Amino acid sequence: MEKVPTRLNVAPVPPDEIFALNGAFFADTHPQKVSLGVGVYRTDDGKPWPLPAVEKAEKQLAEENDLMRHEYTAIEGDVPFLKIARDLMFGFEGKASEEPAKARIASVQTVAGTGANHLGALFLAHHMKPRNVWLSNPSWANHMTIWELAGVPRKTYPYYHAATRSFDFDGMMSTLENDAEEGDAVLLHACAHNPTGLDPNKEQWIAIADLCERKKLFPFFDSAYQGFASGSLEEDAWAVRYFFDNKPDMEMCVAQSFSKNMGLYGQRTGAFHYITNRSATSIRDVVVNNLCHLIRGEFSMGPRIGCTIVKKIMSSEELTADWHNDLQVMSSRIKSMREALYNELVRLKTPGTWEHIVEQNGMFSYTGLTPKQVYALKDKYHVYLLKSGRASISGLSQKNVAYVALAIDDVVRNVL
Structure with missing residues (x-):
């Protein structure tokens, strides 16, 4: 068959790292895998959390059955x-x-x-x-x-x-x-x-x-x-x-x-x-x-x-107050997970200083881990984070934070 030349001038572009990492995480069957890549809030059970205020709003909207809702x-x-x-x-x-x-x-x-x-x-x-x-x-x-x-x-x-x-x-x-x-x-x-x-x-x-x-x-x-x-x-x-x-x-x-x-x-x-x-x-x-x-x-x-x-x-004053409470729940859990990871690394006497984990703010932490250490975390411990060392703190929980700290301690000590 004769090849028909294309008019397109295209070359492959690198895949988006965050979505590629998330795809690799979902394909991983290891029972202790941990996702610290994608920037979404998770509960301490590692599950999505539809905000209670949002769920109440959705219920009220469903009951109202506004005919214009899809216009x-x-x-x-x-x-x-x-x-x-x-x-x-x-x-x-x-x-x-x-x-x-x-x-x-x-x-x-x-x-x-x-x-x-x-x-x-x-x-x-x-x-x-x-x-x-x-x-x-x-x-x-x-x-x-x-x-x-x-x-x-x-x-x-x-x-x-x-x-x-x-x-x-x-x-x-x-x-x-x-x-x-x-x-x-x-x-x-x-x-x-x-x-x-x-x-x-x-x-x-x-x-x-x-x-x-x-x-x-x-x-x-x-x-x-x-x-x-x-x-x-x-x-x-x-x-x-x-x-x-x-x-x-x-x-x-x-x-x-x-x-x-x-x-x-x-x-x-x-x-x-x-x-x-x-x-x-x-x-x-x-x-x-x-x-x-x-x-x-x-x-x-x-x-x-x-x-x-x-x-x-x-x-709604009631729903607004509920939402403010939801914000406190999310921000407080993120802060507590920062403190828990920091405390575990201090307890393990992991080489280096880790105060930055609790001094940083919001969902993400720039851990200071090198790309080689990040790859080792994924390959050996099934802990997923970006190659820059950025970790989504929301992926930590009371159930996995000690495991993640042990993994970090190991790669910091043994992977240069």
Whole structure:
């Protein structure tokens, strides 16, 4: 048979590490296997946890049997949901005095946090044309892909100091000070930095905001863990709100996800907020219009079910209180697992220092393990984590933490 040449110019791309690792974990039949790869919350039994507040909301929605529940929404998304998402992110409480601040914010619904990041990158690439986007080194791997596809050149600023396993604030500030150019975008993790679990303190956030304002950089916040990281919605939004409240002449944007804090992983629920400066509020509706143009050509409108659940929870004082309790349950369990792993490693006298595990924040820990040690954990102990050494603390439990600590102790002692 004669071969017909293809018009495609394609080459294989590496598989996504997280999803490939998760697939390998599910195919593993070892009884003591442990997944520390994928970033999803698990109970102490290692099972998914539909939040009780979400389950109550779903039950109420089912009983209401709204005939419109499968209908289209607007291109910008569900407008009442967008107001809720905005108020949650920026701390609005419905006061009349807040209206001028709200007028700065153009909001649209997205396909979760990934969609918000992508839409924001595409919007800036079309309408602001930054020379570069600055990403932390390391950052969530998908940030690189998103900005690559948007066609914006990517540069990195130091973030992780490997020797001390700490946040490299001086390296970050020096690089942005010396090398970032006016109009460059700077990607900032609002809290629970992925993958390191290391966040700036409030004084450092203030200095970062001052630098962005002075050098006329554009802050792009990725907020994936509000309420999930610390248990406090206010604390986890502190950096975003500081920039918004204290730098009113600086434009910025926020990609917001409800995947982690409401457990709506598969519902793909998120929002993108573009914040104008206080003298340019007249363009807010034009910004929404242009965002809708991109949305219409890509996915037409955001998914309906997840945002309906968010609305149901946030419009009920009882369900909102339940949700706050759920956030405490999740954040407290993550913290307790950090302490348990640290205590086991100290008890075993595992070589090295491990304080960083309890000093880090949120779902992930940059353990400091080398790729060889990570591979040894998988091959010998069936413990799965990313080759960078990033571990999802949610995968730990009272049942497996001692086993994981023993495995780490062994590879640290015997695998260089």
